[in-house]
Amino acid sequence: MLRWRHAGGKGLSRVTSCSSARGSNCSALLRRSTLWWLLELPFFVMAPCPNRKALVGLSFTGVIGLTFLMLGCALENYGVYWPLFVLIFYAICPIPHLIAKRLSDDTDAASSACRELAYFVTTGIVVSAFGFPVILARVKVIQWGACGLVLAGNSVIFFTVLGFFLLFGGGDDFSWEQW
Structure with missing residues (x-):
């Protein structure tokens, strides 16, 4: 069993395991170390992040998009939850x-066939996500007001996904050659 101790404002430092001869003292130290870990948690979360504002902004816009989607489903006038199936499109869109x-190999300047196929499939997923609520509204499963709210949510969510890939997708330092 490992113990942690507070290292004077420098975070937590690992201490050797406690002996079994001090049994109750060891459990008290472990409880105290857990308390220190919980006290230090906000400082670990608030570690410097270069794109923190962008990440918070993307999170906020994602919440707005999901709010539009939930309003299209849960408002008293609409009350039908079929539009929630667009969540599947949100999940498979970046895949x-x-x-x-x-x-794909990034060494060539021209676009590869693999990347073009990915753009085509992603476009099909996005168009399907916009077409699904329209089809539901045309066959009178949902009302047109709910369709409008779901389409607004789709727009916000897909712009959020696009923004995420534009901000965080460019600099990929991971390479399989490192293994």
């Missing part, structure tokens, strides 16, 4: 781009 980013 083709991530796969193509790993498989």
Whole structure:
């Protein structure tokens, strides 16, 4: 069992394991070290992050988009939860781009066929996410007001995903050659 101690404002430092001869004293130290860890948690979370404002902004816009989606489902006049199936489109939207980013070779200046196929599949997913609520509204499963709220949520969410890839997708330092 390892113990941690507070290192005078420098965070937590590891101490050797406690002996079994001091049994109750060891558990008290462990409880106290857990308390120090909980007290230090906000400082670990607030560590310097170069893109913190961008990440907070993207989180905020994502919440706004999901709020539009939930309003389109849960308002008393609408009350139908079929539009929540667009969450599947939100989840699978970045997958083709991530796969193509790993498989394609970035050494050539021209675009590769793998990357072009990923753009095509991603475009199909985005168009399907916008078409799904329209089809539901046309067959009278949902009302047109709910369709408008879901389409507004789709716009905000997909611009958030685009913003994430523009801000954080460019500098990938990970390479398989490191293994």
